[in-house]
Amino acid sequence: MTSLRFREDGSFRVLQMADVQDGPDVQKDTIRLIREAIRKADPDLVVFTGDQIRGYDPAYIDTFLRRRGEEPGARVRVVTEVEAKLRGIKRHAESQSAAQSAAQPAEPTMDELMDQTRDKVRRTFAGFLGPVIEANVPFAATYGNHDFQCGILADEQDDIYREFPGCLNPEDSLEPGTFALPIESSDGSGRVAMSVMMVNSGDYAADTDAASERENDAQYPAYVVNSRGLDLADSDGYGTPTPEALEWLGAVQDELGARNGDGKPVPAIAFQHIPPQEFYDCLKEVPAWTPNAVEGARSHAGHCYVLNHEVCRPGSRLGEAIGCADENVGEVAALTAAGGYFALFCGHDHKNAFVGHVHGIDLGYAPTCGFECYGPKSRYRGIRLFEFHESNPAGYVTRMLTWGELVGRYSSNEVRVWFEDHCITGAISARNELRRPQVFAVLAGAVSLGFVAIIKSLMKSAR
Template identity: 35%
Template sequence: MVSDMAVVSDVSQAAGAPRQLSDGSAAPLCDASHLSVSARLGRLQFHRSGKFRILQFADIQDGPHVNKDTVSLIAAACDSARPDIVIFSGNQIAGYDPAYAGTFINRPWAANWKESSLSEQERQRSMEETSSLVRSSIAQFLQPLIDRDIPFAVTYGTHDFQCGLNTAALDAIYREFPGCLNPKAVVADLRDPEPVPAQGMDRQHVYACEPGTFALTVSDTEGNDTLGIMLVDSGTYALGGGYGSPSLDALEFMRGFAHQSPAKSIVFQNIPVPQYYELLRETAPTRAHAVRGYRAFDHAYYEIDPDKTLPDSYLGEGISCPDKDSGEFDIMASSHGYCAISAGHDHRNGFAGEYRGILMVANPTCGFGSYGPAPQKRAGRLFEFDIRHPYEPRIQLLEFGQIVGRPSSRKAYSFGPSYVPSYGRRAYDLLGRHTGWKKAVQFIRDIFSRSSRENGGEKGSGK
C-alpha cells in the first residue's frame, strides 16, 4: 500500500520583499521568483533534494465567469504545494453554460439545432464569441499559475467539448498561455518526441498522440528518464448510453509508451476506470452513507473499504465509469509501465488505494461552479515523488477549508458531509505543518486507535 509521509517544503526561500500578484495576494518568496523548480531548470526534473511535485485540479467546471473561490483555491494550493507542474484533468469548461447556448453540443455526434438555422457568417460569429468566452474563462483560472511561473498540462472531460469547440481548438487556446506543455502534434510518434511549446522549458520534450493525450518525461539530475506523466483524454459519452472511453489510438499509445519508456508513468484523466470499484465494498442499502453503484454497478450499494484505501478516503457518490471495460487498466497493470492513475469526474469522491500494483486516486472537484462536497472539502491533489522510490508517491488533498478558510459565497451546490470511515492508520500532512501540540494530540490518538484495534474494535464504523 502506498502511504503518505510528513515532509517539510524543500524549496528554499529567497530574501526580499514579496511581489504583488494579480489575484491580490503577495507572492511567496522563492528561488528566482519561481515556485516551480522545474520551470527554473527548463525541464521537468527531480530536485537535488530528490523530490518532484505534481498538483492536480479536477473539474473546475465553470462558465465564462469563474467563481473567485475556485481561483483562490488554485492560488493557495500552488503557494502551499510549490509544484513542479500543475495538471488540469478535465472538465475545466462547463460547456452547458447558457453563455455557450449558440454553439452548445450535447453529444459529440449531435448537432446544434440553433446553429443549423444560421448562415455561415452567423455560425462563424457564434464560434468566435464562444472562443472569446472560453479564452476568458481559461485566463481566469490560469492566472495564479502564470503569476507564479508554474508550467501546466491539460486534458479533457465530458463537458469541455459541449461549448462547441473541439479538443484541438481548445488545445490551441491553452497554448496561447505561458507555461502550457500541451503539444501541437496530433499524430502519435513514439520515436520522435517534440519540444514543448512553453517558453523557458526548452529542455523538455513531449510524446504526442492526440489533443488531450500525450506523455511527458521527468528526469533525474543527470538527465535520465525517471518518471512519466501520461495525460489521457478518457472520452465523453457512449452511443449506447453512459460514459465513453479513451480512443483506440490513445490505448495503443499507452501500450506503446509503456514498452518504450525506461520509467513507469502516472496517468491523469477525467473518467475513472471500472476497477475503481475494487477499492469499495458492498454494503446494505439501509446502512448509513451507503452509495448506490452507477449503471453497470447499480445492482449493489457500496462504501469505502478501509482495508484497501488510504486514511481520510471518502465516498460521496457512485463511481461513474464506463459500462464496458476498454482494457485501459489492464494495459496499465500488465505492461508494468504504470504506477498510478488519478481521475476526477465524480465531484464528491476523494479516495485512494492500490489494486494490482496500481495506485488509484479519485479526486473531488476544485470548483465552486457546480455540484460537489461541502465548500470546505473542495480541493486540489498533491503528489510528491521521491527519487529513492519514484513509483510510490505520497499524496494529500489540499482542501479549501484548510488552506483558504471560509468561502466567500454560499452559492456552491453541495450535499451533506461525506462519510469518512475510521482507520487505524495515520493521515499525514505533506505540507509539514506539524506543531508540537498537533504532534502530541496525534500521538494520543494513535495510542487509543491501536488499543481499539487490539480489543477488536470495528473498522469503518464511522463512529
C-alpha cells in the same frame, strides 16, 4: 518545450486540479483556492484532469453540443434555458427575431457565434490559469465529458491552451489530451526518472447502430425535462480511452526505455477524467440501509457501497457513485501489462477523494476544485498534491489541499454550495441523502414534530 526535472534534493511536486467546470467568468473562490494551493505546495507541475469548461453554461447556449457531431445549439438542456433566462442571456434565434421586428441590424452568423465562444473559452482559461501563470508553474491539461459541449472541440482547445505560457500540451500528441511528460533525473544526465502520462478518457459512448440512435432520440424529451437526473438517458453511457490510446500506454513505455538505453519501463503515473470500472474494486458492497453508503450508477445500479478501508488510504472519502463507462476496455490491464505504471488518478465524480490499491496499482480521485458546479461541502473542495522522490517515485506521498485548510470553513456563497452538496436529481440521489445520518436525523425530527403537532390538534378538537 519546457523540460521537467527532479529538484536537486530529488523531489518533484505535482498538483492535480479536477473539474474546474466554469464559464467565462470563473468563480473568485475557485481562483483563490488555486492560488492558495500553489502557494502552499510550491509545485513543479500542475495537471488539469478534464471538465475545465462548463460546456452547458448559458454563455455557450448558441453553440452547445449535447453530443459531438450535432448541430450547435440544437439540443439545449431545459435547465440551461432556465438559467439563461435568470441571467438575462438570450439565444441567438430569440434575439434575431426581436432584431428583425425592430428593424435592427442582423444578428451574428454561426461562424461569428463560434468566434465569440472561442473568446469565452480563452477567458475561462485565463481565469483559472491566472494563478498558475503568475507562479511560473508549467501545466498540462486533458479533457472530460463537458469540455467539448461549449462547441469548441478538444483539438481547438489544445491550440488555445498553447497560447498561454507554461503549457506543456504538445502539438504532435497521439490525440488531444493523450501525451507523456517525462521527468528527468536531478543529475542533469537527461535520463528519464519518471513520467506523468495524460490520457484522454473520452466523453460519451458512441451508438453502435441506427436502431440505438433512434431509441436515444426517442428518449430525448425525457432528457430535456430532467437533464441532470437523466444526463445519460439518451446515450450509451460515458466514454472510454480509444484503442489507440490503450496501445500507446505500452508503446510510450517502450520509447522511454529506448531513450534511457536500458529498454526498461519508467515509473509512471497516469491522469485522466473518467475512471475505469476497477475503481469499484476499491469499495465493498453493503446492505442498502448502511449509513453513508452510496448507490452505484448504471451497470452498478441497485447495489450500495462504502469504502473498503483495507485497500484505501487513510483520509479517503466516498461521496457519490463512481461514474464509469458501461464497458470495460481493459485500461487497468493495459497499464499493468505495460509495466512501470504505479497509479491512475481521475476526476469526474466531484465528491470523491479516495485512494485505493487494487490490481497492483493505485486508483485515486481528486474532487472538484470549482465552485460553479455540484460537489461536497466547501471545506472538502480541493486540489490533490503529489510528492515524488526520484529514488522511488512509486513510494509517493499524496494528500488533499482543501478549501477548509487553506482558506476557511465557508465559501463566499455557502447557500449555493449547500444546495449543490444536497442536490437531489432522482430516486437514487434521494436515497443516498437519506443514508447520511445528519440528513436522516433532521428529517426524522421534522416528521416527529409534525406528528406531535397533529396529535395535539386532534386532542384539542376532541375537547
